Amino acid sequence: MTKKVLIADDEPNIVISLEFLLRREGFEVLVAVDGEEALAKARAERPDLVLLDVMMPKMNGFDVCQALRADPGLAAMRILMLTAKGRDTEVSKGLDLGADAYVTKPFSTKDLVVQVRSLLGV
Amino acid sequence: MNFPRRFVFAAAAVGLFLLALVAAVVGLMQAGRAEDTMSFGDRVAAITMVTAFACVLAFAALRELYARYVQGSLRLAEEAGALAAHSGVRIGDYAAAELCAVGQAINQLAGVRDALEGDVAGRVREARASLEEERSRLAALMADLDQSVIVCNLDGRILLYNQRARDELSGPAEAGSAELLGLGRSIYTVFDRSLIAHALERLQPGAGDHAGPTGGAQFVTVTRSGRLLRAHMSAVSAAAASDGEVAGESSGKSASDAALTGFVLILDDITAENERDARRDALIQSLTEGGRGPLGNIRAAAETLSDFADMAPEQRERFLGVIRDEARVLSQHLENAANAFSNDLRVRWPLEEMLGAELVAAALRRIGERCPIVGRIEALDESIWLRIDSFGLLQALSFLAARLYDEYGIRDVRLALSRGGRLAQLDLVWIGTSMNNETAMTWELDSMNSGGETSPLSVRDVVDRCNGEIWFQRERASHRAYFRILLPIAEAPKEAARGKEPARQGSRPEFYDFDLFRRSAASQQLDDRPLAELSYTVFDTETTGLDPSGGDEIIQIGATRIVNRRLLGHEYLDQLVDPQRALSPESIAIHGITPDLLVGQPTIATVLPAFHAFCADTVLVAHNAAFDMRFLQLKEASLGVRFEQPVLDTLLLSAVLHPNQEMHRLEAIAERLGVSVIGRHTALGDAMVTAEVFLKMLPLLAAMGIHTLRQAREASERTFHARLRY
Numbered sequence: 137m138t139k140k141v142l143i144a145d146d147e148p149n150i151v152i153s154l155e156f157l158l159r160r161e162g163f164e165v166l167v168a169v170d171g172e173e174a175l176a177k178a179r180a181e182r183p184d185l186v187l188l189d190v191m192m193p194k195m196n197g198f199d200v201c202q203a204l205r206a207d208p209g210l211a212a213m214r215i216l217m218l219t220a221k222g223r224d225t226e227v228s229k230g231l232d233l234g235a236d237a238y239v240t241k242p243f244s245t246k247d248l249v250v251q252v253r254s255l256l257g258v
Numbered sequence: 259m260n261f262p263r264r265f266v267f268a269a270a271a272v273g274l275f276l277l278a279l280v281a282a283v284v285g286l287m288q289a290g291r292a293e294d295t296m297s298f299g300d301r302v303a304a305i306t307m308v309t310a311f312a313c314v315l316a317f318a319a320l321r322e323l324y325a326r327y328v329q330g331s332l333r334l335a336e337e338a339g340a341l342a343a344h345s346g347v348r349i350g351d352y353a354a355a356e357l358c359a360v361g362q363a364i365n366q367l368a369g370v371r372d373a374l375e376g377d378v379a380g381r382v383r384e385a386r387a388s389l390e391e392e393r394s395r396l397a398a399l400m401a402d403l404d405q406s407v408i409v410c411n412l413d414g415r416i417l418l419y420n421q422r423a424r425d426e427l428s429g430p431a432e433a434g435s436a437e438l439l440g441l442g443r444s445i446y447t448v449f450d451r452s453l454i455a456h457a458l459e460r461l462q463p464g465a466g467d468h469a470g471p472t473g474g475a476q477f478v479t480v481t482r483s484g485r486l487l488r489a490h491m492s493a494v495s496a497a498a499a500s501d502g503e504v505a506g507e508s509s510g511k512s513a514s515d516a517a518l519t520g521f522v523l524i525l526d527d528i529t530a531e532n533e534r535d536a537r538r539d540a541l542i543q544s545l546t547e548g549g550r551g552p553l554g555n556i557r558a559a560a561e562t563l564s565d566f567a568d569m570a571p572e573q574r575e576r577f578l579g580v581i582r583d584e585a586r587v588l589s590q591h592l593e594n595a596a597n598a599f600s601n602d603l604r605v606r607w608p609l610e611e612m613l614g615a616e617l618v619a620a621a622l623r624r625i626g627e628r629c630p631i632v633g634r635i636e637a638l639d640e641s642i643w644l645r646i647d648s649f650g651l652l653q654a655l656s657f658l659a660a661r662l663y664d665e666y667g668i669r670d671v672r673l674a675l676s677r678g679g680r681l682a683q684l685d686l687v688w689i690g691t692s693m694n695n696e697t698a699m700t701w702e703l704d705s706m707n708s709g710g711e712t713s714p715l716s717v718r719d720v721v722d723r724c725n726g727e728i729w730f731q732r733e734r735a736s737h738r739a740y741f742r743i744l745l746p747i748a749e750a751p752k753e754a755a756r757g758k759e760p761a762r763q764g765s766r767p768e769f770y771d772f773d774l775f776r777r778s779a780a781s782q783q784l785d786d787r788p789l790a791e792l793s794y795t796v797f798d799t800e801t802t803g804l805d806p807s808g809g810d811e812i813i814q815i816g817a818t819r820i821v822n823r824r825l826l827g828h829e830y831l832d833q834l835v836d837p838q839r840a841l842s843p844e845s846i847a848i849h850g851i852t853p854d855l856l857v858g859q860p861t862i863a864t865v866l867p868a869f870h871a872f873c874a875d876t877v878l879v880a881h882n883a884a885f886d887m888r889f890l891q892l893k894e895a896s897l898g899v900r901f902e903q904p905v906l907d908t909l910l911l912s913a914v915l916h917p918n919q920e921m922h923r924l925e926a927i928a929e930r931l932g933v934s935v936i937g938r939h940t941a942l943g944d945a946m947v948t949a950e951v952f953l954k955m956l957p958l959l960a961a962m963g964i965h966t967l968r969q970a971r972e973a974s975e976r977t978f979h980a981r982l983r984y
Contacts (some may be wrong), residue, residue: 147551149580153558156573160566220550241554245561 139256140164140181144174144200145189145218150241154187157245158252171195175203183213184256188235190219190226198233205234214255218243275315282308326354338364345372406487406525409494412518414445414454426527427481440829442793442821444875445523449489453479457491461518478528486529494520537598545595552584552591559584609724611748614642614675614682621655621673628656629663636672642682645748650720653713657706658686658741666691674740677747684743692739698730721745784877784904785968789956792967794820794906795873796949798941799886800849802837806889811837812862813851815869816942818949819876823956825949831872832942834859849939863897866890870899877967881924881948883907904967908951910974915958917977927951 141163143154151167158165166181168174170193178186178200186204190197197217204210217235219226230238236255239248261269286304330352341347341364348368349361400407406423410416419439427439427448438447445454457475474492481487495518559580563569569577615638622633655673662668674685693701706713706720721728725746732739784792797817803810818830834851836859846852880886883905894900912922916930928935928947931954935947964970 147555149555149584150551150558152576152580153555153562156562156566156569156577157558220554221547241550242557243554245558245565 138162138164139185139258140166140183141252142166142168142174142177142181142183142186144168144171144177144186144192144197146170146192147189150189150218153245154248157249161249161253163252171197171200174200178204178210178213179207182210185214185216185252187252188215188217190217190221190230198229201230201233201235216251216255275312279308279312326352327357330354330357334361334364337361341365341368345375406523406527408439408445408523408525409520410445410523411520412458414451416441416443416445417520423525426485426487426525438871440819440821441826442819442875447871447874448481449479453477454491457489458518458521461491461493461521484529485527486532488526488528490524490526492522492524493518494522541595541598544591548591549588552588555584556581556588609645609647611643611645612648613640614638614644614684615640617644617646617648617651617684618673618675620648621652624652624656625659625671629660630669631659631663632670633659634670634672636674636685636687637676638674639676639682641750642675642677643748643750644682644724644745646724646745647720650713650715650723651743653706654717654720654743655686657717658701661701662688666693678744680747682745682747684745685740686743687738687740689736689738692732692737693730695730698741702728702730785971786966788965789959789967789970790823793822793876794879794949794952795876795903796820796879796945796952797831797869797873797886798880798944798948799889800851800939800941801889802839802841802845804885806892809839810889811835811839812865812889813837813841813856814849814941815865816940816945817869817872818942818945820879820949820953823953825946825953827946830942830945831869833865833868835865836861862893866893866897867899870901873901873903876903878903878905879908879948879952880905881908881927881944881951883909904971906952906967906970907974908948908955910977911952911955911959911970913977914964914973915955915962924948924951931955 141158143151143158143165144167145151145154146169148169151169155165155167166177166183168177172194174186174188174192175195177183186200188197188200192200197219201215201217204213204215215235216237216239217230218239218241219230220241227238227240237251239251283305286301286308289301334349334352334357337347337349341349345368348365352358352361400418400420403420403422406426407418407420408416408423409418416439419441424439457477460475474490476488476490478486478488559577563574563577563581618635618638622635625631625633659668659671662671668688668690670688672685672687674683674687676683676685702718703716705716715723717728721743727744728741730739730741795817796819797815799812799816800814801810801812812835814832814834816830816832819826834856836856838861841851841853841856878887878901884907887901887905890901908924908927909922912919912927919926919930921927924944924947925935927933928951931951933947933950933954936943959965959970959973962973964973
């Protein structure tokens with residue numbers, strides 16, 4: 137069965153690469169460009185994994201993560217947070233809020249793909 | 259037994275005298291019996307005469323002896339008593355040699371004692387002089403410190419402060435010229451009480467851990483004018499304070515059991531530093547965090563491109579577009595950051611005042627050190643002071659000279675410093691080959707890299723930083739060329755010209771009073787405290803007229819302070835007040851304040867609260883105080899300040915001291931007490947005279963048994979009523 141991945145990031149320049157990579161990996165890819173859209177799509181489409189950027193308009197990644205984790209029906213959903221801020225405090229905040237992994241920009245695309253695969257158990 | 263010769267003579271004389279007397283009596287008796295030539299009566303008469311003669315002789319001898327020895331001894335005792343009481347007195351000569359000898363012995367003793375006394379007095383003088391010298395040195399040191407220093411006793415009363423502290427902590431300018439900082443004033447008007455208390459707690463021995471008082475405590479606070487201060491507090495220990503000395507930190511001997519008697523505050527204004535740090539933090543953050551996003555995009559795109567070389571051309575073009583976009587964003591970002599950073603570079607180079615001649619001499623030295631160039635002075639105006647970044651300017655001059663040598667082989671340059679209007683012209687002159695204007699421009703704009711020294715700044719940057727201009731010019735006919743740097747001329751720094759000192763003050767301003775260490779809690783009832791111990795605000799007002807309830811207003815307040823019997827002439831308030839009404843010509847004739855002087859001055863609504871703060875915790879003193887107090891009290895309700903301090907009136911005190919004098923005008927009293935009067939009929943001038951008069955009165959009052967504030971007030975009241983009755 138094809139795994140479904142939601143990319144939530146407001147920067148088209150990173151979405152291009154992420155979308156291309158994940159499609160190449162054979163995943164079904166959805167894109168959301170702000171926090172609210174991300175939450176709506178995650179609830180409606182129930183993706184297997186969300187790539188969640190922290191700095192987004194309308195609703196930031198932390199809040200989206202928290203809202204998703206508050207929904208027991210989505211417990212199986214994996215969340216990988218992406219951020220341009222590399223502070224330790226933020227990393228542990230993300231993990232404490234229920235993210236499964238945390239990746240700081242700039243990242244290696246190979247590593248990211250490996251991480252996504254392992255989170256999805258592929 | 260050995261008898262002195264005088265004793266033997268005296269004994270022999272007494273023996274011979276008795277022998278002669280007995281012989282005479284016996285002779286007379288025998289003469290009668292043998293020839294019967296004398297009757298019985300005649301014989302008795304003769305014997306009586308002989309006896310009487312002997313008595314007279316004996317009396318004379320005894321009187322002489324009494325005068326010599328008994329009276330002499332008594333006189334000697336008196337003289338010795340006087341000698342004991344007053345040094346310098348000596349015992350005179352005596353008829354009796356023995357008493358003379360005793361006198362000399364006493365004189366010798368007195369001589370030894372006087373020498374000892376002189377010695378002790380000399381030592382006391384020496385010790386006092388050296389103490390005074392140390393204090394002067396301390397005061398001088400404090401005055402020159404770049405940090406603010408304040409010393410307080412445990413009550414928070416200020417014992418010492420320096421000029422810097424005064425400048426930094428004085429209230430906002432618009433609140434009149436009121437001083438918050440002053441000897442004997444409370445530090446709590448400047449700093450929050452709990453802040454100080456908390457810092458003190460950390461200083462107190464035994465508080466917290468066993469370590470006792472460490473080097474001190476730190477805190478950061480904001481002043482009323484919004485400046486950020488970092489304060490370092492250190493302890494003053496009891497032992498040091500009882501000697502009347504300040505012992506900076508109580509480290510060293512038995513610091514842990516010495517009780518605190520006060521503290522030293524060292525203050526740094528970190529406002530600018532803090533702002534700079536904040537900017538630098540923001541810069542670093544924008545460089546790291548701001549760079550991550552674009553860099554992440556570029557990396558992802560680049561890796562995708564290289565990993566999937568088989569992608570479609572339009573797909574490839576999109577990825578290349580991402581890389582181009584993001585690289586541009588990142589470049590711009592870096593550029594902005596670098597600009598922000600170079601602004602901060604400028605901030606770190608403060609301008610300093612420098613004598614122009616010194617700059618020229620240093621520049622010549624520096625040019626000669628870098629290259630085999632002979633530097634000369636072409637013209638020099640020695641009176642010019644400059645406000646410059648001297649290091650940068652020296653670098654710029656030697657950079658230009660080195661470049662002249664490197665590129666054109668110029669070995670002979672000259673410096674000229676002259677005045678051109680309100681600007682200084684600093685010229686670097688040479689004769690011979692020179693460049694065109696474009697080349698000169700690039701020299702001005704290039705980073706200064708020469709002789710192994712590199713600087714991110716250009717000559718132009720340095721000149722800009724000094725608020726100057728630079729250009730290149732040449733005179734073709736004479737083959738003379740020069741770089742001219744125009745710089746603003748600075749005022750020659752005045753010797754210790756800091757703040758406005760009234761002329762009345764003596765040699766140096768008195769910013770300290772260690773005797774305050776000995777003072778007990780401020781809360782003590784003022785009434786029963788000795789007059790000599792109190793702090794006073796002596797003030798005077800000038801007004802539009804004599805009738806406050808009829809609408810006359812204050813137009814000037816002058817005040818100064820007395821602490822521990824010292825007039826603190828540099829702690830003063832001198833403020834004109836806009837009365838918001840017309841001045842009468844008669845009043846102008848008295849105080850000489852014309853309406854144009856009052857334009858733009860603050861109104862009483864601003865000045866009176868400032869004055870109220872100035873006289874906090876002090877006793878008010880004024881001449882004919884009732885008049886001034888009436889003006890103040892009429893404003894109390896509307897301005898929300900109350901003058902509840904005790905008030906002393908030099909007019910009434912003068913009447914207490916000299917009840918038989920007719921005149922109690924300030925001039926008359928001043929003349930009586932030997933106070934010279936200068937600058938009368940300015941509020942501050944009169945306040946100063948009043949203060950000096952008041953100080954002269956204190957010992958006279960003490961001689962009348964008036965020692966405390968209560969006694970002074972009661973005596974004043976009595977004369978006041980006495981005067982009313984007439």
